[in-house]
Amino acid sequence: MYVTGDLHGYIDIGKLNSKRFPINRDLSKDDFVIIAGDFGLVWDNKNDELYWRKWLAQKNFSTLFIDGNHENFQLLNSYPEENWNGGNVHRISESIIHLMRGQIFTIKGYKIFTFGGAQSHTS
Template identity: 35%
Template sequence: MLYLTGDTHGDYRRFERKEIRHLKQGDVLVVCGDFGFVWEGGKKEEKLLQKIGKRKYHTLFVPGANENYDLLRQYPEVEYAGGRARQISGNLYQLLTGETYRLGEKTLLAFGGGEALDCDIVDRTLYEDQLPKKEELDAVLARLEGQRVDCVVSYEPPYSIAAFLDLEAKPDGYYGLYLDQVQKRLQLGQWFFGKYHLDKRVTPRFMAVYEKAVPLR
């Protein structure tokens, strides 16, 4: 079974919640941004990552706005579930933007990166490392037309969904507007995003996730 949850921010107590403790071998837990366990490096952090990687289920994540991207890029890219990913430790992987994965009977499309809620609109250059490059995104968009996916996971929601929630949506940010184009091109099952620290179904297809582990039916 595939489960979706939101920002963990390096807090291991999230893995001790009841709905996550019951996960078994063959299950997959996907964190929709701000994973936060790859942050400072060092032996203490490495031991914690190994602890997560040794769990019997697989833990996957897309990065959010609050990550150490320099450290993440040091991990090797590998083939995983039909796409490319970074293996962090054992059963722990970072999903890469624009990659599609086959997880059991479900297909999953990943979009990492995003802007912090307190980002200054005037000085977006501070956050460039947290956002996928436009050239990279355009290449992904070109091959998505008509593609069927059961699930999209992201940190940012499409702009139309953020604006619907009225949660500091920024119409001058290209990433949210880009994700609007993605949803129009896909034959979409469901879309999960973690940015807003909410457990809330916004529409039948779009859901904000945070502390709960929501199964993909």
Template identity: 35%
Template structure:
């Protein structure tokens, strides 16, 4: 079965929660951004990733604004659930933006990346390439207009949803505005996003996720 949750921020205790421990062999847990376990590449981090890879369920994630994109690019790509993904460990994969995955009889569209105000110690914005380019998003819209999917998982919500919630919505946020466009150009049943740390159904089709583990049936 397919389950959705929000940002884990490198907190292993999230995977010790009762709701997560109930997951069974063959289940899939999708994290909507800020996975946080690929950050410094150190021994402690690698040890935790190996523990995650030994879970009886599969862990998938889209990156948010709190993941190390430079490190993520070092992991190998392989095909899982019918589309390319980065294998972090056996059983732990990064879903790639704009890819459709067939999981447990459901079709999932992934949109990673997110805008952040974080800066490093020299005042330079962290991971300036953590967002898809406008050109990449244009190509997606051209190639997939009218396409159908069961669910969309992302870190950022479409701008209209963030604006409705008044959650740091910015009219100059090109990614949020593009997600608005994509939401109108594809057919989908549910959209889950993790950026704003809320467990809240905004409309019948949009849901913010954080600590809850939401089954998708």
């Protein structure tokens, strides 16, 4: 299991490519990369976003993400809920799963509590 911070959509998705994350070549769909906030690839379902979700889904690993404060919650919450590893999720695709806030998951023997991001402040 690997954990990284924000992707902000495809702005920072390069951190998951094979050059910057070479171990991903040795992973399987039973291995997880957790995005800890601001996933950003469930924003407007336009072509560029769908391209990057497909790119991510084709990786050797499965992607789990916890929402941050920069998400399209209306769209995210339109996905059906299901129970997965002890908590509620939105399954975006077979290997991209949103871990909903306030849940406790058991993943690979670890208990993981999920909570969301802070409120954004603008000046």
